[in-house]
Amino acid sequence: MWDERDVIPARRGEEQFALVRTKPEDIRRIRELEQAGFTFHNRMLTMEVNLQKWDQGLERCIRYECRYLEEVSQDMYGLACLAFVRDRRFHLKREFDQTFAEPLILGYLEELASEPCMVFHCLYKGTLVGFTVIKKRENLVCENCLGAVLPEWQSKGAAMGLYVYMARELRNRGIKRLRGEISSTNLPSLNLHVGLGGRFVEECDVYIRRMD
Numbered sequence: 001m002w003d004e005r006d007v008i009p010a011r012r013g014e015e016q017f018a019l020v021r022t023k024p025e026d027i028r029r030i031r032e033l034e035q036a037g038f039t040f041h042n043r044m045l046t047m048e049v050n051l052q053k054w055d056q057g058l059e060r061c062i063r064y065e066c067r068y069l070e071e072v073s074q075d076m077y078g079l080a081c082l083a084f085v086r087d088r089r090f091h092l093k094r095e096f097d098q099t100f101a102e103p104l105i106l107g108y109l110e111e112l113a114s115e116p117c118m119v120f121h122c123l124y125k126g127t128l129v130g131f132t133v134i135k136k137r138e139n140l141v142c143e144n145c146l147g148a149v150l151p152e153w154q155s156k157g158a159a160m161g162l163y164v165y166m167a168r169e170l171r172n173r174g175i176k177r178l179r180g181e182i183s184s185t186n187l188p189s190l191n192l193h194v195g196l197g198g199r200f201v202e203e204c205d206v207y208i209r210r211m212d
Contacts, residue, residue, distance in 0.1 A: 016211040017092045021204045030207070038207035042088040043184040046202035047193040051171040051178060055197060058164045063157050065123045066165035072113035073121075075128045076148075080105050083148035088183055092208065109133075112145055120169070122149070122162035129153040130162045134170070137179075142170055144180030147189070159192055167196060 020038060022029050081102045084090055090101040090108070112133045122130035130149035134142050149159045170178060179201075182189045 018209040018211070019092075020207050022207065024203060024205050030205075033207045036209065038209045040205060041092075041208035042206045044181045044204050044206060045184055045190070045200050046179060046181050046204075047190075047198040048201045049167060049178040049193065049196050049198040050176070051167060052176055053197065054167060054171050056168075058196070059168060061157060061164045062161045064129070064161055066162055067121045067123065068169055069119040069121060070117075072109060072117065072119055072133065073128075076119075076131050077106055077109055079128055079131065079150060080109055080146070080148050082150060085151075086185075088185070088206075093210070109146065117145075118142070118170075120162060120166040122153075122158050122165075124153070124158075130158050132162065132166055134166070134178075136175075140174060140176040142175050142178050144178060147180075154188060159188070160195065163192060163196055 018038075019041065020033060021044075022033065024043065081098070084101065084105050085098055086096055087101075087105075090104040091097065092104070093100055112135075115135070118134040118136070120132045120134070121128055130147075130153060132147040133145050135145050137143050147159075147163070149162070153159075167178060178198075180193070182193065184190075
């Protein structure tokens with residue numbers, strides 16, 4: 001059974017959206033959502049990396065300069081808009097529309113910046129090419145809330161180097177596990193986390209009702 005308290009509201013100008021998360025096997029709830037006008041939007045997989053079993057040999061993948069910061073920097077906003085061109089967290093319309101998605105991307109990053117966070121940068125000749133935003137959770141667990149790499153750098157090892165550096169630094173700070181949600185359509189990120197030794201621990205489906 002679901003009710004309006006389950007709904008995650010989203011708004012962009014005059015267009016409104018409602019999103020609900022459900023287990024893929026909960027057929028009864030899915031039917032209720034469909035009857036209420038919801039349609040399937042995205043499947044999210046939770047990946048977990050055990051940092052206590054960290055393979056130090058992966059550190060050879062750190063080929064570019066990486067840094068640790070304690071706040072979101074201004075150059076991250078433009079990079080995020082260039083990176084998230086097909087991310088269903090921000091592309092809520094049926095078609096991919098970057099003009100529509102960019103305010104949602106910027107708003108989410110501003111929300112992350114409003115609370116304490118750990119930020120990791122990957123740079124090439126002083127220019128930002130990738131970043132991650134990490135939040136501390138309970139029981140020595142961290143959540144990767146947002147990670148982005150410029151498209152032209154995604155095949156050059158920047159993402160792997162950034163994530164290896166981040167994992168090493170988190171481990172050195174006593175963090176035991178790194179978790180993060182990844183869209184099932186984001187194959188590069190899924191492969192990246194598998195390469196880090198991650199495993200899938202949870203899945204959920206997101207249904208959306210568009211009121212446009």
